[in-house]
Amino acid sequence: MDEKSSSTIDDIFDRYLDAETSIFKNREVLSPHYVPDILPHRDDKFEELAKILAPALRGGAPSNIFIYGTTGTGKTAVTKQVLAKLKERAESRKLAFKYSYMNCQHVDTKYRVLTQLCDDIGIDVPFTGLHFDVIYQKFRDALDDLDTLHVTVLDEVDMLYRKSTESLYVLTRMNSDLKDSKISIIGITNDVNFKETLDPRIRSSLSEEEIVFSPYTAEQLNDILTQRANVAFQKGILEFGVINLCAAVGAQQHGDARRSLDLLRVASELAERNSDETVTEIHVRKAQQVIERNTVIEVLSSLPIQTKAVLQSIFIGEGRSEEITTGDVCEIYSKICKLVKLDKLTDRRVGDLINELDMLGIVTAQVISKGRYGRSKRIHLTVPHKQVREVLENDFRLSKIFDMDEI
Ligand SMILES: Nc1ncnc2c1ncn2[C@@H]1O[C@H](COP(=O)(O)OP(=O)(O)OP(=O)(O)O)[C@@H](O)[C@H]1O
Ligand SMILES: [Mg+2]
Structure with a gap:
């Protein structure tokens, strides 16, 4: 390591240590594993x-x-x-x-x-x-x-x-x-x-x-967050509205205290990383994006290989045409199976996997009538394409498909 990069690293650590004293009093109480002795509203x-x-x-x-x-x-x-x-x-x-x-x-x-x-x-x-x-x-x-x-x-x-x-x-x-x-x-x-x-x-x-256990209301989440924030942060660090916003988002997500606490934690970490002196609503909005992105990636990454192959077929199909149907997906899927030597499932089973992706909220599959050719489904990805691609590229079996001309 040369002298310059060594001093850059020192700078980063110094900034981190300064930030630690300026934002957090006790960051531990925001960790997902921490459970307070007193649980308000329970x-x-x-x-x-x-x-x-x-x-x-x-x-x-x-x-x-x-x-x-x-x-x-x-x-x-x-x-x-x-x-x-x-x-x-x-x-x-x-x-x-x-x-x-x-x-x-x-x-x-x-x-x-x-x-x-x-x-x-x-x-x-x-x-x-x-x-x-x-x-x-x-x-x-x-x-x-x-x-x-x-x-x-x-x-x-x-x-x-x-x-x-x-x-x-x-x-x-x-x-x-x-x-x-x-x-x-x-x-x-x-x-x-x-x-x-x-x-x-x-x-x-x-x-x-x-x-x-009924969902927490926004007011209850507000109290839960305030209890933690009083211990976690130095005085005056949280801008007005931050707790309300974290509570409101948690209340929308089925009254979820974990989601509200995660938001507050990630927002304050973003502020800290940026060396900002206060945590603002903008940090909370950014935190919301980070958390949503992570949950989508988590869900997609844990899909079984066959479901991922079906997802990849939908992804590729959507890149080519505005409207894709179950038939289009099955066609691309069958090519993928051949190229990566995956056992090919029946069209019916592929239809089931599309339904599963629908249930997980990853795609929508709407029944359309194709006149005398019977019924089919119009498939549409509902999660950001960038994240789908990221997950598929991280799968060693499916990543090579993106470089193949045969598909
Ligand atoms: N009333 C409360 N006061 C303070 N913190 C709370 C309260 N309720 C929940 N929490 C915090 O929210 C998080 C989630 O709580 P917990 O794990 O008990 O939820 P759960 O109902 O078991 O959720 P899941 O169904 O996902 O397992 C924990 O970090 C917990 O400390
Ligand atoms: Mg639980």
């Missing part, structure tokens, strides 16, 4: 949950609880805090109490659920090789020996149900298999239609009690 939910769980403090078994509400409404934060408090109280009363928290996005098979449960009560099971029934019996016997109440929190329970209906069935019925211990299940989801899709037998036992 007292009623704390109470509802605590009342249902309270029998645990007299050695009883609380009902199973089903918690639902849109994303970012505090379901996970409230549940974890109530359980931590309950554990504290149970311990001080020398009551046997255990709880497991699992996020079913990761713990999504019956084996994973049971090995985590075993792990949480301190029994070792090999991760593979044992039959499910054997692990189940091991857990059941060990739990019974502990003569305890066990609360199992299944967060994002819809993910588990989708992959393994059986594990939910087994868990909600487990009490009839236990003699000395009891188990209570708390299922949490942000999929508001999930309950309707549940097998009626599971639904009735999982939702013995229900708690609904």
Whole structure:
């Protein structure tokens, strides 16, 4: 490194350190992992949950609880805090109490659920090789020996149900298999239609009690943001209107506190990076673009290869003609499959994948009549082309298509 670039880097670090003192007092409280001890506007939910769980403090078994509400409404934060408090109280009363928290996005098979449960009560099971029934019996016997109440929190329970209906069935019925211990299940989801899709037998036992987390209003989000901002920023850093704007955007996004907090964090980071002295509404607007861009890219990047190939076909088709139909997409798709040696799906299946892209809000697919040739769909990309291209170019299998003349 020469002297000049070394001093440039020093400059950047100096500016960063100066900015740190001028904008943030405590940036940690804006991090996505930080949860404050006090959660404004959720007292009623704390109470509802605590009342249902309270029998645990007299050695009883609380009902199973089903918690639902849109994303970012505090379901996970409230549940974890109530359980931590309950554990504290149970311990001080020398009551046997255990709880497991699992996020079913990761713990999504019956084996994973049971090995985590075993792990949480301190029994070792090999991760593979044992039959499910054997692990189940091991857990059941060990739990019974502990003569305890066990609360199992299944967060994002819809993910588990989708992959393994059986594990939910087994868990909600487990009490009839236990003699000395009891188990209570708390299922949490942000999929508001999930309950309707549940097998009626599971639904009735999982939702013995229900708690609904309603979306936050703009005023409530305002309070949530103000609480964090008071700790996070030096005085006078936030321009008038910044908090209101972050709250308004969160309120539009189904009352999502996470979205509002993200906006405030990203906006202030943009101000800091720019060495600006205050955070303004302009920073918030820019932050909004950054966040939206990131979520689109995240969704597109995680699509399976076949869906990406269909997306690429739509992308290429749209570059050539104002209006493209399912037939056009299938034609380009079939060329792509040949060029990159991908198994070609039937036209019908490609139609299904187009519908999936429609459901994800990536394309619109409108039915049009083609007279005596039957019906087709007019397809239109609804996300920025630049981002679609960026994601496809990052896929090593599909990126080469852009350089091929044959397509
Ligand atoms: N009342 C509140 N006061 C302060 N912060 C809150 C409040 N509610 C939620 N938050 C914050 O918003 C973020 C999202 O909350 P949480 O993870 O509990 O939402 P969720 O309902 O579980 O969402 P999802 O359905 O996406 O899992 C967290 O960072 C949390 O700290
Ligand atoms: Mg959650």
